[in-house]
Amino acid sequence: MDKEYVGFAALPNQLHRKSVKKGFDFTLMVAGESGLGKSTLINSLFLTNLYEDRQVPEASARLTQTLTIERRGVEIEEGGIKVKLTLVDTPGFGDSVDCSDCWLPVVRFIEEQFEQYLRDESGLNRKNIQDSRVHCCLYFISPFGRGLRPLDVAFLRAVHEKVNIIPVIGKADALMPKETQALKQKIREQLKEEEINIYQFPDCDSDEDEDFKRQDAEMKESIPFAVVGSCEVVRDGTRPVRGRRYSWGTVEVENPHHCDFLNLRRMLVQTHLQDLKEVTHDLLYEGYRARCLQSLARPGARDRASRSKLSRQSATEIPLPMLPLADTEKLIREKDEELRRMQEMLEKMQAQMQQSQAQGEQSDAL
Amino acid sequence: MAVAVGRPSNEELRNLSLSGHVGFDSLPDQLVNKSTSQGFCFNILCVGETGIGKSTLMDTLFNTKFESDPATHNEPGVRLKARSYELQESNVRLKLTIVDTVGFGDQINKDDSYKPIVEYIDAQFEAYLQEELKIKRSLFNYHDTRIHACLYFIAPTGHSLKSLDLVTMKKLDSKVNIIPIIAKADTIAKNELHKFKSKIMSELVSNGVQIYQFPTDEETVAEINATMSVHLPFAVVGSTEEVKIGNKMAKARQYPWGVVQVENENHCDFVKLREMLIRVNMEDLREQTHTRHYELYRRCKLEEMGFKDTDPDSKPFSLQETYEAKRNEFLGELQKKEEEMRQMFVMRVKEKEAELKEAEKELHEKFDLLKRTHQEEKKKVEDKKKELEEEVNSFQKKKAAAQLLQSQAQQSGAQQTKKDKDKKKQSSWLLMKSTLRLGLLELFFCSLL
Numbered sequence: 165m166d167k168e169y170v171g172f173a174a175l176p177n178q179l180h181r182k183s184v185k186k187g188f189d190f191t192l193m194v195a196g197e198s199g200l201g202k203s204t205l206i207n208s209l210f211l212t213n214l215y216e217d218r219q220v221p222e223a224s225a226r227l228t229q230t231l232t233i234e235r236r237g238v239e240i241e242e243g244g245i246k247v248k249l250t251l252v253d254t255p256g257f258g259d260s261v262d263c264s265d266c267w268l269p270v271v272r273f274i275e276e277q278f279e280q281y282l283r284d285e286s287g288l289n290r291k292n293i294q295d296s297r298v299h300c301c302l303y304f305i306s307p308f309g310r311g312l313r314p315l316d317v318a319f320l321r322a323v324h325e326k327v328n329i330i331p332v333i334g335k336a337d338a339l340m341p342k343e344t345q346a347l348k349q350k351i352r353e354q355l356k357e358e359e360i361n362i363y364q365f366p367d368c369d370s371d372e373d374e375d376f377k378r379q380d381a382e383m384k385e386s387i388p389f390a391v392v393g394s395c396e397v398v399r400d401g402t403r404p405v406r407g408r409r410y411s412w413g414t415v416e417v418e419n420p421h422h423c424d425f426l427n428l429r430r431m432l433v434q435t436h437l438q439d440l441k442e443v444t445h446d447l448l449y450e451g452y453r454a455r456c457l458q459s460l461a462r463p464g465a466r467d468r469a470s471r472s473k474l475s476r477q478s479a480t481e482i483p484l485p486m487l488p489l490a491d492t493e494k495l496i497r498e499k500d501e502e503l504r505r506m507q508e509m510l511e512k513m514q515a516q517m518q519q520s521q522a523q524g525e526q527s528d529a530l
Numbered sequence: 531m532a533v534a535v536g537r538p539s540n541e542e543l544r545n546l547s548l549s550g551h552v553g554f555d556s557l558p559d560q561l562v563n564k565s566t567s568q569g570f571c572f573n574i575l576c577v578g579e580t581g582i583g584k585s586t587l588m589d590t591l592f593n594t595k596f597e598s599d600p601a602t603h604n605e606p607g608v609r610l611k612a613r614s615y616e617l618q619e620s621n622v623r624l625k626l627t628i629v630d631t632v633g634f635g636d637q638i639n640k641d642d643s644y645k646p647i648v649e650y651i652d653a654q655f656e657a658y659l660q661e662e663l664k665i666k667r668s669l670f671n672y673h674d675t676r677i678h679a680c681l682y683f684i685a686p687t688g689h690s691l692k693s694l695d696l697v698t699m700k701k702l703d704s705k706v707n708i709i710p711i712i713a714k715a716d717t718i719a720k721n722e723l724h725k726f727k728s729k730i731m732s733e734l735v736s737n738g739v740q741i742y743q744f745p746t747d748e749e750t751v752a753e754i755n756a757t758m759s760v761h762l763p764f765a766v767v768g769s770t771e772e773v774k775i776g777n778k779m780a781k782a783r784q785y786p787w788g789v790v791q792v793e794n795e796n797h798c799d800f801v802k803l804r805e806m807l808i809r810v811n812m813e814d815l816r817e818q819t820h821t822r823h824y825e826l827y828r829r830c831k832l833e834e835m836g837f838k839d840t841d842p843d844s845k846p847f848s849l850q851e852t853y854e855a856k857r858n859e860f861l862g863e864l865q866k867k868e869e870e871m872r873q874m875f876v877m878r879v880k881e882k883e884a885e886l887k888e889a890e891k892e893l894h895e896k897f898d899l900l901k902r903t904h905q906e907e908k909k910k911v912e913d914k915k916k917e918l919e920e921e922v923n924s925f926q927k928k929k930a931a932a933q934l935l936q937s938q939a940q941q942s943g944a945q946q947t948k949k950d951k952d953k954k955k956q957s958s959w960l961l962m963k964s965t966l967r968l969g970l971l972e973l974f975f976c977s978l979l
Contacts, residue, residue: 200687223692263640308579310602314636335717340783340785341785409720410719411797412791415787
């Protein structure tokens with residue numbers, strides 16, 4: 165029997181329309197040492213020249229360079245879909261001779277974005293929350309070494325619980341195929357050893373077609389992605405390809421046999437962009453929020469914290485985290501304990517005196 | 531005592547022409563034969579980060595497989611690993627020593643990375659200097675371990691030198707012949723390579739780094755050296771694997787997009803490096819090391835020790851006299867220091883003794899004071915005890931007296947007077963009790979304190 169058509173099968177279309185109208189925003193961070201091809205790759209990924217007029221400082225200027233955070237915003241449009249892409253760059257990472265703690269500004273930056281979102285979310289007017297949280301971090305690993313270096317490990321350890329990390333091997337045209345496999349294997353082992361949580365691709369549903377499943381499995385196998393970037397289009401034979409021309413041949417950026425660029429682009433832009441945003445919101449941001457509020461939730465301070473949250477007028481009134489309050493609570497409790505103890509002592513002494521009095525009376529009565 | 535040698539006052543030498551063939555044009559050949567029979571010695575230092583291709587390049591350069599286990603990135607500091615090999619080509623024997631920097635560039639704080647390298651180079655100079663200054667020395671037999679060439683491996687970032695490279699090369703340029711090379715150069719496209727090379731050279735020049743200059747004073751090698759110098763730093767690719775190209779095997783790296791041939795001059799500068807380093811300038815490198823870098827080290831070291839070539843009157847010093855003077859000075863200083871230390875030690879002992887004596891005195895005093903106060907306390911308690919006993923006695927007496935009165939009152943039979951007496955008794959009894967209690971409380975508190 166034919167069921168009557170209700171019509172909520174049109175929901176996905178409505179969602180599509182609404183999201184197109186709203187537009188998408190995405191914040192991508194690129195990190196890694198200089199000279200690994202980060203800027204070239206970003207230009208290749210989004211097929212725009214985000215990094216024009218870039219000045220790379222001289223070695224002598226970089227001796228003690230501190231890390232700066234640079235934000236570049238760009239709006240790109242394709243097929244009617246607008247994306248507001250924010251790129252966060254970390255020039256100066258690993259440049260100076262002493263790189264101790266050079267990752268701290270990055271960690272601080274990521275946490276600041278979370279803090280900002282937490283404030284906005286808990287505010288009174290939530291109409292136009294700007295989401296400036298970092299949704300994904302592409303970390304570039306050098307192909308000239310033998311795996312992760314101590315600086316890589318230190319950076320990844322500092323940010324892995326705060327941002328989705330996708331490890332990438334830059335300038336992968338330095339590696340022959342079997343060298344690439346060996347390096348990928350080594351990096352995967354090191355990541356597991358150091359217990360660094362990189363972004364996990366969600367398993368595809370069992371009802372997807374075989375082709376998709378195979379692609380998905382292939383993609384998961386090729387992490388970390390070995391990429392080559394290029395801003396030039398060269399004529400290889402008859403067709404123009406985006407690639408790097410050498411005397412011995414031309415590396416094609418979009419050739420899956422040459423490098424994993426296509427996989428990265430598909431994953432980042434075509435299939436998992438929304439998932440990255442969701443994981444950032446549901447997992448990483450929630451984790452940050454829970455940690456933040458837990459440090460406020462102490463006995464005695466809990467009520468005060470909730471009360472203060474409700475009565476807030478402006479965002480600047482939140483003391484995040486409210487540690488001084490908890491401290492005074494502790495002091496008050498301690499003082500109470502002391503008073504109680506002293507009272508007990510006094511009572512004991514009084515009882516003793518009364519006892520001795522009673523004893524004296526007893527002996528007198530005899 | 532110097533012997534006067536008769537010599538013409540003007541050092542003009544006359545040119546004479548020979549009327550026949552004497553045969554001393556074979557002198558260079560004699561030299562070569564002698565050296566060849568002795569064997570040659572060459573020491574290369576490879577400085578570069580882990581995994582940049584130092585071992586592979588050495589294998590490729592010398593066409594052998596030097597055994598080496600690749601290092602990891604987890605070295606806590608930089609250390610130098612030296613390995614010596616005996617190679618032979620035709621009838622020429624070469625004792626080759628390759629020194630590797632293990633762990634270079636891996637640490638997070640690389641401030642001290644250059645130090646082990648400088649220390650190693652200085653140690654080799656020091657060893658040679660010691661041998662030279664020995665009384666019984668055998669320089670002709672000495673295995674020269676001084677570094678003749680330093681290959682500095684630059685990472686192919688495509689931008690410029692790294693800050694670590696600049697710092698390290700500046701520390702090494704006065705101690706060793708530096709030859710900078712770009713490693714893993716098959717990552718750099720041709721158009722980028724030229725820009726990269728000129729950027730590196732200009733950075734080296736602007737920071738005053740002295741790299742090795744290929745000699746251009748001798749006509750036979752001047753031309754080739756001049757043309758090669760233009761290509762510095764050499765962009766090299768190393769490989770020990772062979773790939774079939776055309777109808778023969780050649781050392782190459784096979785990629786999906788092409789094959790990089792190591793010995794193809796269009797692909798990389800490996801052939802140029804081999805020419806320059808081994809085929810043309812090896813002997814010059816050794817000479818430069820001896821006449822320039824070693825001499826500089828020696829001069830600095832001896833000046834440090836206080837030796838001078840000429841004294842204030844411009845008369846040449848003899849090393850022996852200077853040495854003797856130095857030695858006596860040194861011994862005198864030693865003695866003085868010993869005396870000083872002894873005196874200080876005695877003074878310290880005296881001070882300590884005085885302190886201890888004072889402390890002892892204080893302790894005695896304290897002890898006496900305590901004893902006195904204790905005795906006083908004891909006396910007080912005894913007094914109180916006596917008082918109490920007296921009171922008890924008086925009370926007993928009073929009791930006895932009261933009882934007597936009671937019996938008397940009973941005899942008189944007046945209940946009223948008995949009651950009065952009782953009351954009085956009770957009141958005096960209460961008084962007794964209160965004084966007793968007070969006394970007990972006092973004792974109690976005294977015992978508490």
